[in-house]
């Protein structure tokens with residue numbers, strides 16, 4: 001929902017705290033589930049993720065979630081699905097060049113990022129998403145990847 | 161390879177690449193001019209709605225002796241025209257130094273990587289990575305927008321192909337495309353504090369030159385440039401300020417309201433309005449802007465955008481004196 005997703009960008013700091021606290025719990029729970037029942041619950045988990053993130057962020061289930069690096073604003077709502085925005089067409093009032101009634105997703109993302117603890121993560125280069133992950137659960141994928149490897153990657157990429 | 165079958169372009173062909181130079185990424189003249197420390201001038205050609213190569217040459221001729229490189233737009237404004245790869249191939253063939261614009265709107269990563277290789281094989285030495293306008297802006301709004309990559313992912317892609325000699329998939333290239341990579345920046349759109357960071361991100365992704373959107377607001381441009389200098393960005397990339405001629409106050413107003421990202425301050429429009437000959441005044445403003453840009457620390461050149469006024473570009477460049485008497489290469493010079 002548009003108003004809720006804008007609320008998330010405005011309150012990105014609080015969302016970041018909740019996100020940082022909850023994501024290890026979610027990911028380890030998923031790891032346990034996977035050990036116990038294998039892939040059997042993947043469909044309901046994906047459904048749940050789509051519902052929760054859909055309501056909160058207008059999540060498009062690209063399967064390559066970068067919310068915490070984009071000011072808690074889902075970049076897939078940008079009509080050009082830019083992952084490193086904004087483009088050069090933002091209107092003077094900060095609205096989107098394509099959809100004049102919508103705030104530019106990247107204006108919200110930038111403002112959101114400024115309020116966050118890891119405010120400079122928005123400067124990381126995000127390569128275009130892997131289209132094979134579209135519609136799949138980013139939670140399940142992340143739970144399979146080692147959390148350590150992910151952190152290291154980020155550190156290598158940040159160029160202040 | 162059998163020596164007889166090896167292809168050797170004739171030495172006196174102006175389209176032949178320059179000798180390899182270790183400190184250059186391409187064998188093109190545009191990079192050479194910039195690295196030599198000259199103030200460069202570029203302009204852009206509107207690809208014709210035609211299958212006629214002569215039209216391309218006629219349009220390019222207008223810039224002879226005034227421009228170091230010519231951008232070939234890629235379906236600009238999401239309107240259909242001759243492809244930029246074809247325009248660049250035609251121009252390279254007779255020795256011009258075109259800049260291949262690649263927009264992410266119409267092609268996915270498979271098509272784009274193929275184009276980069278093909279263009280480089282035809283002698284194209286410069287590539288400009290753009291995200292592109294949305295299809296809704298152009299004459300085929302019913303088309304499917306692609307946007308598989310964005311400009312920054314595209315820059316990374318070009319750099320991977322050139323420097324690591326491989327496709328994104330990892331598959332090796334027999335010969336890497338030696339292209340000078342660039343992108344654009346609009347210094348005037350919100351959030352303003354983000355502008356220099358966006359510039360930095362593009363340079364981190366591999367941009368070696370940057371052409372800006374139309375600059376009419378000099379204080380805002382200077383402020384971004386100061387930040388860029390402070391961050392050391394102008395040491396890492398050549399920045400060319402975009403300048404343009406405005407045919408009249410009405411054109412300026414139309415541009416400002418209808419073209420996303422064009423920022424024209426009121427005082428420019430008032431100045432045009434007050435002039436007897438608005439067209440001449442528009443050109444005078446352009447000349448002054450070019451001279452002013454040349455004085456700004458960190459600016460390495462200007463990019464003159466004169467859609468439908470291309471025939472005045474050479475005159476404006478001459479008038480401005482920014483080339484300091486240097487004559488850019490052109491066929492027959």
Ligand code: SF4
Nearest residue numbers: 078087096097104105
């Ligand atoms: S203005 Fe913002 S939301 Fe709209 S296309 Fe550009 S980056 Fe995307």
